[in-house]
Amino acid sequence: MEYTFLDIEQLQFPEAKTILKKRGITKLNPPQTEAIRKGLLDGKRLVIASPTASGKTLIAELGAISHLKKEGGKVIYVTPLRALTTEKYSTFKEWEPLGFRVGMTSGEYDSEDNYLKNYDIIVTTYEKLDSLWRHRPGWLEEVNYFILDELHYLNDPSRGPVVESVAVRAKRRGLLALSATISNYQEISRWLHAEYVSTSWRPVKLVEGVMYPSGKSYLVTFKDGTTKRVKGDDPIEAYTLDSISRGGQVLVFRNSRRYAEGTAKSLSGKFKETQELLELSKEIEEVEDAGATERENLSLLVRRGVAYHHAGLSRGLREIIERGFKERKIKVIVATPTLAAGVNLPARTVIVGDVFRYNRKVTGFREEIPVMEYKQMSGRAGRPGFDSEGESIIVLRDKRNFEKIFEKYLTSDVEPIESKLGAENAFYSFLLGTLSADGEMTRNALRTYVEETLLSDEMIDSHFDKGVEWLKDHEFIIEEDTVKLTQFGKKVADIYVNPFTAVTVKDSLKGKAPSCDLAYLHMLAYTPDAPIVGTSNMDESLLYDVDCKMFIDEPFDELEMSLYLSAMKIAFIIHDWIEEVDEDTILSRYGIGSGDLRNMVESMDWLTYSGYMIAQVMKEETHEESLRRLNTRVKDGVKEELVELVQIPGIGRKRARQLWNEDIRSLADVVMEPEKVKRILGEKLGERTVHEAARILGKGNHGEERGYDYIP
């Protein structure tokens, strides 16, 4: 295939040239060139399907800027991950010298000054945009160009439905969709009323192979049929050492945390400590947001140039490891799929340690990972500017499936993108969201809306009326001439919980006596919006110590029981957390990492708030009060008496407790006794604390001015 590179001197876009030159770009790569040829700069609606790291972001930048210049209005850039939102936000910031203002919003972070109506380009996540639409801020009407990044997430069973519902709305206006390589890009672009660009061009050549044990060594068969032998005890170790001896860096993917840690540990035995690495490992030992055990484990590995990486790690630890790898100090990272999506972290060699995965929803069931997921991993191979080629090796434990695996991952098309809106909870949520965003409408109009999704006609036939009736039965909507949301339905749409979560909460609380904190936490952790955790290392005797009435009865079904236990484990953890149990104690008691704790706290913070709002709309006042109080404690992990003190920036559960124990018990106490506060917290921190406390007291009720201007 012949590839064309457009010289930027030929670009009819003077402002862009300056910015591109500053980045050292003189030529546009083939997908970029092709996008421009298909009318990117003339506002044509496009779907770009091309491999990881093939320069799609630049296509988005050019599309956004030329759109703003010609049409005005606003541009929204949507990503599936908060980390990507942050990354793209900084990329777009580089265009601010041209006079465009760039803002960002996600559940985690909002741009400040004057909120979003004053920005030209807004970077956000799919969920946040979906939620914004339900609230109908006036400025959203001004958005006339949507950039949908990582559109292939549409295929993800849990997150895909939101991507699809955002796409349905976005396709009525200007649109640019970016996706990894997909097989049915023609169908997708037809659905989005767009032209397509599909290439397999990569900035660095990729060599792919499959490896299996053969005699006393391992045989790698590459895609072009050539072979290579490597020696060693373990196949992953053997290939890793081979690559490093050739000057490479290696990214190993494994399908469980335990394997990732185990492989990292055994690899570390092969390397020596260096001065540079000792500094990095020292940084790890001193990182603030991680538990003692995990810091110690990781620092022992990092001083030998090896690290593991998974979602149990705290953010701080993950950042140090990623940086250490980018700076080429760390030679090998052994990771779970966290690193396959998300922020770009390329390596010369990618080793795919397992091509199967366990399905939590079907106990004991292993399945081969989708080709798409393999491509996400292998796409990390080869660093532009450093490696002349990248290599990606699949490891098999025996020869049996070699031909099948070789054929599936190396020579076949990726799976087509298909609608995942057919699942009950996704579909009902979609109907609810539509009624919230577009207001009441006839049943027929609602159906017309559903017909704009990727769902097949047969699916719509079998799901639509059932869905409407379900929402009616559970009091989310009422239907007269039109279908419209009840107060309860609107509230559920606004707080953005799944309708099944709302039903669980409603059925649990309605007319029931109040119960203990643990019971509320367990009920919320049992909803589909809560994470699912493994319960293997949980001390089940804890279950028998519970002396208050649970809202949820113990189920009989095996799968339900594992969800029940998962909820129980989360409830115990969060209960310890709000009873101020020491963090390291929690981590070792439940066998979790600091990243896990952070995730659970984040989820339960949101869910306790949601429970509080649902109780409020149900007018269940006792439950409402219990949940409100619970919510104030979950975010910061404190008993109720410390809630006031942890409002102060820089004061968390530990410092607040220190102050309390010395009789500093309120914001007023902090301001009245500055000397004592400085003695307890130290000069510098004490000063800041007093200052912040005074600011909070002074601020009173009038907060910053920001807000939506509602469509009447």
Added chain:
DNA sequence: TTAAGCGAAGTATAGACAGCATGTC
């Protein structure tokens, strides 16, 4: 009698998004 050795049987398995403010002149 106890410890060690060994094979059979049992056990567990990735990740990460969402609210909060929100009528006034």
Added chain:
DNA sequence: CTATACTTCGCTTAA
């Protein structure tokens, strides 16, 4: 819809 690594269990054998 079934692989792997690791742990635990239970038996046999050696000291």
